[in-house]
Amino acid sequence: MTDERRSPRKATVTLAMATAALAAVIFIVDTVVVLDIALATLYVIVVLIAARFCKSRGVVLVGLGCIGLSVISWALAPPARPSAETLINECISIVTIGLVTALALHAQQTVSTLRNQASLLDLTHDPIFSRDMDGKILYWNRGAEELYGFKRAQALGAVAHTLLQTTFVTPVEQIMARLLREGRWEGELVNRKVDGTPVVVTSRWSLQNDNAGQPALVLETNNDISERKRMEDALQRAQSDLARLNRVLVVGELTASIAHEVNQPLAAVITNADAGLRWLDAHPPNLEEV
Structure with a gap:
């Protein structure tokens, strides 16, 4: 087993041990200290941390375990004078833990879906990347790495057209105006690889709006036509x-x-x-x- 494989596993074990220790501390404090607040709601921190390294089933078990610890703590050290307020606090703790567990599961499912979609984009040989309205790269697929030579870590956060030294056949102001008006644009661009080699591409831009309907990001898909352009030029010369x-x-x-x-x-x-x-x-x- 290589050091690269051992390191993430060691970090996961360390995080799991820290999470268990945090749950134990919350249980002890909730059992020993009598307060007028729903102290057991702190178990939501345990659930949120567990969602970082546990699968869905593990998150459910952690959530149920935290609810169980809250109930056990109540049973071991019940208030001297149970009142409606103390019962409400306990119910709030249980409901909060359950709600946070459900939200964590939903977030895990969403992240899993996004990762699957990103992995599908990595299967294509065409360069695909997204950028915000300032041009900063937010996503960079494997096809972009193979064509341009820039690794994902190098590309993320960089301004796309500065990184690729893009040459526009049509003025960029006209392109952006059409993109904002129609939501898409298609045309030819000239980019440069990491070694400075020019690449002629057919570029397709799609505009993504946010929940408020405002332009949020641009998805750019490029198709390398350098060889075709060379053949067309050779044919024209012939x-x-x-x-x-x-x-x-x-x-x-x-x-x-x-x-x-x-x-x-x-x-x-x-x-x-x-x-x-x-x-x-x-x-x-x-x-x-x-």
């Missing part, structure tokens, strides 16, 4: 070269055609001139043919 070659071939064909059209009458002129020279060289010269 098409340009082909068009230039076609123009050269057309000029060559036109030159050959013109040369052919000029050579034919010139050849006839030369032939006739040679014939005339031969007739002039005859004895006597054939002036009529010339």
Whole structure:
């Protein structure tokens, strides 16, 4: 077993022992000291701490145990003069412990759901991250780590467009105006990896509002299209070269055609001139043919 695995387990055991000791202290004080307050409500601290390292069943058992300790403390040291107020305090303690236990279970379920959703986002190869309205990164998935090279610890809290040195094709003010108006935006951006290498991405932004309806965060999903852009540029260059070659071939064909059209009458002129020279060289010269 590595030191990394031992350390969290040791911390959990230490926290569990401290929680048990706190419950024992509350039980002793609640049993020995007679006060006019619902001292047993302090057991909610035990439940909240237990929710940090116990599963749902463990939290329920801790909550029931705290209620049991409260009842036992009442039984061991009942008030000398039980009154409606003391009974109400005891009932308040039990109800409070039960309510906090239920809330802790609900919080655990919510956190578990969020963790599962985050783990699903980590399965995708596309970079996905969220940021607040000031641009500070709140979530950074594994796909973003693999593409850009920034680890989650490096990215969280950093300003996204500063970290990635984003180059906007469209002014960012226009992008944000459309995002606030329509709730989403999609377009091309140029980011840079941790080593400075540029990355062309198709970026999709989705706006998330808070309970008051105010813009709270932006979820950004990027798709690396650098290779596709390189292929498109190469294809465009090839098409340009082909068009230039076609123009050269057309000029060559036109030159050959013109040369052919000029050579034919010139050849006839030369032939006739040679014939005339031969007739002039005859004895006597054939002036009529010339």
